[in-house]
Amino acid sequence: MNIQDQKHLNLQSDKSTGSLSNQDDDVTFIKESSVKNLLNWTDCVDAMESALVAISNTSQKSDSEPFSSQTPRTFTFAGNKGVLLTMPGYASNYTLNSVTGSDKKHSTLSCKLVTSFSGNSQLNPAIPGILGTILLFNSDTGKLKAIVDGTEITAWRTAAVSVVATKYLYCDMNLKNLDGNIVGKELAIVGCGTQGRIHALAMLNYFPNVFIKVKLWNRSLNRAEKLKKELNALFPEIIIVIADSSILCVAGADCVVTATNSSQPLFELKDLKENVHINAIGAGTNHHSELAMDIYQSSSVYIESYIGLETELKGIKEYVNGEVGEIVAGKKFLHKIENSKNVTVFQSMGNAIEDGVMANMIYQKFMKN
Structure with a gap:
């Protein structure tokens, strides 16, 4: 996100934390380098195991059982060069045991925007063919709380x-x-x-x-x-x-x-x-x-x-x-x-x-x- 993007959003950048904030609320921006530093296979696999269990339940059957809600992704084709995908979803009552060290239940409301351009590998310098950004919302109020670079996450x-x-x-x-x-x-x-x-x-x-x-x-x-x-x-x-x-x-x-x-x-x-x-x-x-x-x-x-x-x-x-x-x-x-x-x-x-x-x-x- 460049300076003009930040001005357009009327947000100020805190370079020490990587967050963007206005006078009322904080919107955290987590850039790719920060994402990379926080990734490891134990946490990722544990999180995805929890996510897959939530995915297998599409309705809330109890106050504690993981469940999720999502729609099929939408595709917007950019000619024959690539495609933009929109992926909204909600997951609730899942755990992140390896991160929190507990059985604390989490809920997440999010939307991912991802592009897939196969020709990116032929650029000089090459960039990933799949690029994404994930928006995280407060699952109780619907307010945007974080913008996370999604390329490494993808x-x-x-x-x-x-x-x-x-x-x-x-x-x-x-x-x-x-x-x-x-x-x-x-x-x-x-x-x-x-x-x-x-x-x-x-x-x-x-x-x-x-x-x-x-x-x-x-x-x-x-x-x-x-x-x-x-x-x-x-x-x-x-x-x-x-x-x-x-x-x-x-x-x-x-x-x-x-x-x-x-x-x-x-x-x-x-x-x-x-x-x-x-x-x-x-x-x-x-x-x-x-x-x-x-x-x-x-x-x-x-x-x-x-x-x-x-x-x-x-x-x-x-x-x-x-x-x-x-x-x-x-x-x-x-x-x-x-x-x-x-x-x-x-x-x-x-x-x-x-x-x-x-x-x-x-x-x-x-x-x-």
């Missing part, structure tokens, strides 16, 4: 939700052998842009000593090489290799992340081993185009929310078995498909409740500092 919350999905759809059943010892697993990252990178970091940080090998693939080799160099420096004990194709990348992998703008399937069911878990991020306008249809037809498929299923995942609606939050809350058991490869798929769409809960987590930590 990246981290997406990966944190994938971690929760991996934890409940795959890890609880597949990480240990009969002796209870952790078995080395192989991770495949298909697409090495912003989301591919943050997912690699999330998986390797949150599941230490689980993955012994990571395979990377990207359409442009230099981006894969850059991520390989970064991962080698951070995780020298893990083997990091670059695959020659998306099919070779997923061959033999136990856990797969697809994070591309591809409009065509990158691999088919026959390319996967048994007992694979896939986090399909699908940053393009069609969320489910990265995976071949036979994968959805033969897998246990879970999503964040039924909201938006009709409009954004119309092509695979009949194959969706439930919401991840229903599994986390114990409302449903993991669906098994007989005579299949036992593949599980988490199809990511992004969600207003996740953004609001993450922004509130950052806000709580920022105000404590």
Whole structure:
């Protein structure tokens, strides 16, 4: 936010706190650098686990049970260059245990504005293809209380939700052998842009000593090489290799992340081993185009929310078995498909409740500092 923006809002900037205030109320502005300093995987995953449980309850059944309310996001297309999304939501009675150290209940009213411009990666210097700002409101009065830069939150919350999905759809059943010892697993990252990178970091940080090998693939080799160099420096004990194709990348992998703008399937069911878990991020306008249809037809498929299923995942609606939050809350058991490869798929769409809960987590930590 520049000086002219601040004058337009009739707000004054407090450089020491990063807040903007007028004479009556304080509106806190949390910029990207502050957000980065307050993010860690333990807090993010804990917050997203709480958010997913709230998402799975769309009406208030008691004074203490988490619940949420949201509408399908709206899309405003900027020609063929990109799209502006509007994502409002309300979540109540959820906890931020790792941040507060207690079972204190939180409520959040928020609206996220996000743009997706795939050409941003070709700029010099490049900027993220997905940019966002999150507005936090007082949930009792509706007054604006904070403006939070949402770019890092978008990246981290997406990966944190994938971690929760991996934890409940795959890890609880597949990480240990009969002796209870952790078995080395192989991770495949298909697409090495912003989301591919943050997912690699999330998986390797949150599941230490689980993955012994990571395979990377990207359409442009230099981006894969850059991520390989970064991962080698951070995780020298893990083997990091670059695959020659998306099919070779997923061959033999136990856990797969697809994070591309591809409009065509990158691999088919026959390319996967048994007992694979896939986090399909699908940053393009069609969320489910990265995976071949036979994968959805033969897998246990879970999503964040039924909201938006009709409009954004119309092509695979009949194959969706439930919401991840229903599994986390114990409302449903993991669906098994007989005579299949036992593949599980988490199809990511992004969600207003996740953004609001993450922004509130950052806000709580920022105000404590």
